Amino acid sequence: MEDGTLKEIHKASGGPWGGIYVDEKYMKMLCQLYGEKALNDLRTTGMSDYFDIARDFEHKKRSFDTENTNHVVIRLTVSLREIADKHFKQSLEERIAALDIQENSIIPKGSDKLKVVGNVIQSWFKGPIDLLIQHIKSLLAEAKMGRVKTIILVGGFGESPYVQERMRNEIAGVRLIVPPDADMVVLKGAVRFGHNPATVSSRVMKYTYGTSMYRSFDEKKHPDDKKVLNNGEWLVPYCFKVYVRVNEDVGVDHQVTNAGTPVSKISLTPVYRTAQVNPDFTTDPRCELLGTIKLENSSDIPFEEQELEDTFLFGDTELLVKSKNTVTGKEAFMTFECFK
Numbered sequence: 001m002e003d004g005t006l007k008e009i010h011k012a013s014g015g016p017w018g019g020i021y022v023d024e025k026y027m028k029m030l031c032q033l034y035g036e037k038a039l040n041d042l043r044t045t046g047m048s049d050y051f052d053i054a055r056d057f058e059h060k061k062r063s064f065d066t067e068n069t070n071h072v073v074i075r076l077t078v079s080l081r082e083i084a085d086k087h088f089k090q091s092l093e094e095r096i097a098a099l100d101i102q103e104n105s106i107i108p109k110g111s112d113k114l115k116v117v118g119n120v121i122q123s124w125f126k127g128p129i130d131l132l133i134q135h136i137k138s139l140l141a142e143a144k145m146g147r148v149k150t151i152i153l154v155g156g157f158g159e160s161p162y163v164q165e166r167m168r169n170e171i172a173g174v175r176l177i178v179p180p181d182a183d184m185v186v187l188k189g190a191v192r193f194g195h196n197p198a199t200v201s202s203r204v205m206k207y208t209y210g211t212s213m214y215r216s217f218d219e220k221k222h223p224d225d226k227k228v229l230n231n232g233e234w235l236v237p238y239c240f241k242v243y244v245r246v247n248e249d250v251g252v253d254h255q256v257t258n259a260g261t262p263v264s265k266i267s268l269t270p271v272y273r274t275a276q277v278n279p280d281f282t283t284d285p286r287c288e289l290l291g292t293i294k295l296e297n298s299s300d301i302p303f304e305e306q307e308l309e310d311t312f313l314f315g316d317t318e319l320l321v322k323s324k325n326t327v328t329g330k331e332a333f334m335t336f337e338c339f340k
Contacts, residue, residue: 022157025124026057033095033106033114034084041083049077058156062183064121065161071117078111122162129166136171142247150175156183202251205244207273209312209319209338212282213241226281240272240279240287243312247277255313262297262306262325269293269310269323271334295323295332314338 030039030053043050056075064072081092088095096106107115139145151174157163159182168176179185192199217227217234227234243256274287281287297306306327313320319338324331 021128022061022124023057026061029099029106032099033092034080035087037087038080038084042077042080046077046079049079052077053080060121062156062159063161064118064125065165071115072121073109074114074116076112076114081111125160125162129163133166133170136167140171140174148174150177153178154182154185158182197252200252202249202254203314205246205248205250205338207275207338208240208242208246208277208279209244209271209273210240210242210279210282211310212237212270212272213239215239238281238283240274240282240284242279244314245277246275250314253313255311257309257311260308260310262303262308264303265297265299267295267297267308267323267325269295269321271321271336273338290336291334293321293323293332293334295325296330297325298328301327 027039039050053076060072060074084092090098092108096108097103099106101120102117105117105120109115136151140148151167151171153164153167153176158178164176164178214230214235214237215222217236222236226236226238228237229235241258243258244250244254270282270292271290272282272287273290274284276284276286279287282289295308297303297308306325309322309324309326311320311322311324313322317337319336320333321336322331322333
């Protein structure tokens, strides 16, 4: 499926990551039944109909309840059926029969509807909800979370009775609160933050951030194949120098600065992030290079007499990384989104 198709259905639904996963499952089914070309043609020639399909499914997704729903009637458009019939030799019923699902799980109703049994819809929800519950349990198991007794479920996907039921049944010992208009809570919070940034005093980091550096070789800590000989000393390159760790509570405008000495005309400061709490090397597959800051040093002053400062500043929703030569006053910087 083309990325554009998923992006458009995502924009229409506006859901969080779990909701997006369900949307992808739904769009995959539509592509199998009506064809990716038909969906793209509809998006090009009948955008209103296309978004009607997205909005109807978003409503069904949020109201899905396994206890009260044996099947769900999904409203499509006649135009989609007509476009698809031009591209397929098989009938819609034959295309449904080719799906790897139980017989009569999906039944056409007229030219613009599909009757889908609840088990099929539920299978779309299961994966993301399993991961969500597993993640919440792992967070609650941390020592610093021992006093947490309430979970607030926000976002459009959180309005689903099925999601709420799974959360209440499988996460013991906490109270689940679903505020009115849960889908608007995140938007309202963003608006309040825009008017008054002081409403947010700190944030929990999603990643560990840092740079790459050399360390002295320690046979108790470092693999032998990592060491290199430099001016008669065994060093280990590409070590991860941590500035802030994942899950750390970081205050707004919190900053961390480390000093060093340049060794060449151009100093390079690569900025990395990883989901690991204690990363060893920036060359690990799970480490991501975000960018490299280039700072020009003076050729007229001995390098050993110059000093560099690398500063990570966590302000608002961005990470600002700045390199400064405190002797020459020259500096360079880059900014990164750090809470996405």
